[in-house]
Amino acid sequence: MFFLKDLPTQRMLQRYAAEHPEMDVDKVAAALTMMRRASVLIRALDAYFAAFDLSLLRFLILIVIDREAADARLTIGDIGRRIDVSKPVMTRTLKRLADGGLIDIAPDGADKRSKVVTLTAAGQDRLARTLPGYFKMISGDMATAM
Amino acid sequence: MFFLKDLPTQRMLQRYAAEHPEMDVDKVAAALTMMRRASVLIRALDAYFAAFDLSLLRFLILIVIDREAADARLTIGDIGRRIDVSKPVMTRTLKRLADGGLIDIAPDGADKRSKVVTLTAAGQDRLARTLPGYFKMISGDMATAM
DNA sequence: GCTCCTTTCTTATCATGATAACCATATCGC
DNA sequence: GCGATATGGTTATCATGATAAGAAAGGAGC
Numbered sequence: 001m002f003f004l005k006d007l008p009t010q011r012m013l014q015r016y017a018a019e020h021p022e023m024d025v026d027k028v029a030a031a032l033t034m035m036r037r038a039s040v041l042i043r044a045l046d047a048y049f050a051a052f053d054l055s056l057l058r059f060l061i062l063i064v065i066d067r068e069a070a071d072a073r074l075t076i077g078d079i080g081r082r083i084d085v086s087k088p089v090m091t092r093t094l095k096r097l098a099d100g101g102l103i104d105i106a107p108d109g110a111d112k113r114s115k116v117v118t119l120t121a122a123g124q125d126r127l128a129r130t131l132p133g134y135f136k137m138i139s140g141d142m143a144t145a146m
Numbered sequence: 147m148f149f150l151k152d153l154p155t156q157r158m159l160q161r162y163a164a165e166h167p168e169m170d171v172d173k174v175a176a177a178l179t180m181m182r183r184a185s186v187l188i189r190a191l192d193a194y195f196a197a198f199d200l201s202l203l204r205f206l207i208l209i210v211i212d213r214e215a216a217d218a219r220l221t222i223g224d225i226g227r228r229i230d231v232s233k234p235v236m237t238r239t240l241k242r243l244a245d246g247g248l249i250d251i252a253p254d255g256a257d258k259r260s261k262v263v264t265l266t267a268a269g270q271d272r273l274a275r276t277l278p279g280y281f282k283m284i285s286g287d288m289a290t291a292m
Numbered sequence: 293g294c295t296c297c298t299t300t301c302t303t304a305t306c307a308t309g310a311t312a313a314c315c316a317t318a319t320c321g322c
Numbered sequence: 323g324c325g326a327t328a329t330g331g332t333t334a335t336c337a338t339g340a341t342a343a344g345a346a347a348g349g350a351g352c
Contacts, residue, residue, distance in 0.1 A: 003206075003229070003230055004206060004210070004228065004229055004230070005227070005228055005229065005230055006228060008213065012213055016277070016281070020277060020278055020281050022278055022281060022282050022285070023278075023281035023282075023285060024285045027284070027285040028281055028284055028285055031187065031284035031285070032284070034180060034183065034184055034187075035184050035187065035188065037180065037184075038180055038181050038183075038184030038185070039184070039230065041177065041180075041181065042181065043230075060149075060150060064150070067154065067158055081151070082150065082151055082152060083149070083150055083151065084149055084150070084151055084185065084189075131162070131166060132166055132168055132169075135162070135166050135168060135169035135170075135174055136168050136169075138173070138174055138177035138178070139168070139169060139170040139173040139174055139177070
């Protein structure tokens with residue numbers, strides 16, 4: 001993700017508004033600001049995760065598995081359904097997490113098409129070490145806006 | 147961009163907060179909501195732009211050139227500096243816009259390293275046809291939050 | 293119990309972001 | 323004015339998102 005470094009000034013938006021009556025200057029300005037904020041925050045998060053050999057997606061996968069009840073048996077599809085990402089990306093990313101020893105992918109006994117994904121001890125540890133900085137970063141970002 | 151479809155519930159955040167005192171539940175919840183909103187909005191925008199054979203980046207480039215003073219001579223680097231995107235991506239994307247006839251890329255007389263980028267009539271037209279729906283979409287999104 | 297449709301996951305391929313390393317040209321210091 | 327450094331742009335390569343299409347298994351209708 002990326003976005004304009006210098007958002008349009010109020011004056012520029014008003015110039016556009018004169019030509020585009022369907023436009024609400026305040027709402028447009030708010031949306032642009034939000035997208036810029038999200039863009040900057042997500043970049044910062046990804047840089048932070050990289051230090052743990054994670055990405056935003058790999059982190060989200062760990063957290064989705066972790067927050068499930070202890071006896072839950074999440075399949076690859078279950079995880080994909082909880083995150084807004086396509087199936088092939090899930091396949092590839094889970095393989096990478098498994099290669100890194102952070103998750104286990106095992107066949108599901110009941111349905112031979114499915115595979116059950118669980119966190120390894122290393123995965124739980126990696127997540128635990130990542131969380132404090134993560135919460136700190138997003139709290140800190142919001143602190144400038146609230 | 148992508149993000150959790152189901153954001154953590156207040157209850158789950160409080161469970162994490164108990165283990166992570168540095169975490170401010172309200173701020174974390176606000177940041178997660180913002181990223182989710184931005185993610186959804188950007189997807190919708192990209193889908194909208196695709197109908198005009200544009201992407202968010204290609205659109206931003208057109209708007210950055212357009213909003214400059216009529217006699218401004220933006221170079222490739224100038225545009226890159228206004229948008230949060232790397233130089234090679236600018237090179238590739240500008241080439242694509244030029245191939246599509248939406249911009250002109252001409253050598254700069256003064257500095258032989260630089261190239262000056264301008265909108266063609268087709269580029270201005272494409273931008274003009276894209277803007278109303280764009281403003282409508284982001285106004286509409288914000289309307290649900292303001 | 294076949295046939296057909298659905299579901300789960302994978303493979304192949306493309307689009308588009310990033311960095312590293314490279315020319316060509318400008319500019320700075322002396 | 324010449325060597326060193328900085329700047330503008332490109333090429334090569336990788337990371338990671340998407341869609342399309344297929345294999346394997348499950349399930350529904352008859």
